[in-house]
Amino acid sequence: MAWDIEKKIYRKIKKYKNIVIARHTGPDPDAIASQIALRDSIKLTFPEKKVIAVGAGVSKFKKYGLLDKSDFEEFSNALLIITDVPTMERVDGIDGLNYAEIIKIDHHPCEKKIANLELVDDTSSSACQLITELILNTNLKINQNIASNLFLGIVSDSDRFLIAYTTIKTFKIVTKLLEKSGIDFVNLYDKLYERPINEIKFHGYLSENLEFTENGLAYIEITPEILKNYGVDTATPSNMINDFNYIKDVLVWTFITYDEKNNIYKINIRSRGPIINEIAAKYNGGGHKFASGARTNKESDIPKLIKDLDDTCKKYQKSISE
């Protein structure tokens, strides 16, 4: 029962003096907003506690609030709370932390239990949806800033309530959040969607240069030169992958971005039919059934991945025509 787990999480938060909140590497707005909102809510409720949100900072996400330094000297015997991340390997910024217990709050599919207490629901639109429920169903406090972050995390991860795991429950929770906080949510969209002109031009480049297969796969390989030409970084394609939904005859689409600095291919994959996280898992990736990512440093993996995705589209087309 989620209700029961939420109460248990609240009791653990109440018990620990030192609390560290972490999320996945390469964060998106839901990951950042969920950890910052939870940190701020715990601090507001229990001002005497030491609570930090850790992980590498991303300058364009500073608008959600600042992260804390991973200086763990005073954080022995801490409670570690991880949000928006299914496995310990993908948790960012906890090297050297001596924690006593772990709580996981996540919406990714994951069979393996890794924490002492888990609030995991892969039907939830976002980690922020789960944090909102946790706050609204316990004595954790909320203010306008916390509510704004939670709202933006939900809107971002559900892609403005477009993605299939948006449910009636999502709308009910958002309604409660808006009623309780009274935030001016329409004006928050600027924070999420305003982009510099060079990103708009890069978006145009992606539209012009996507390749299409006859089975319904759209793909593009993005080189460091292209990123440089448009003045964007390797995180930019990830922020644009959802914009390529609803293209007629495209079932699966993928961006393959070579990160020269880290010698790794960052792969974003989205689907509106075939299940893709199993394919992502073959290339050191994972994620949701219809929204996955992968990382590989082998150039030879790229044509294999494209073929796997294309074959999946072909099989899917066949299965729905039978």
Ligand code: AMP
């Ligand atoms: P992205 O395309 O980066 O937005 O990621 C889509 C989904 O896949 C998110 O839920 C990510 O957490 C997940 N994901 C991305 N990369 C990986 C990876 N290397 N391993 C496991 N899951 C991933």
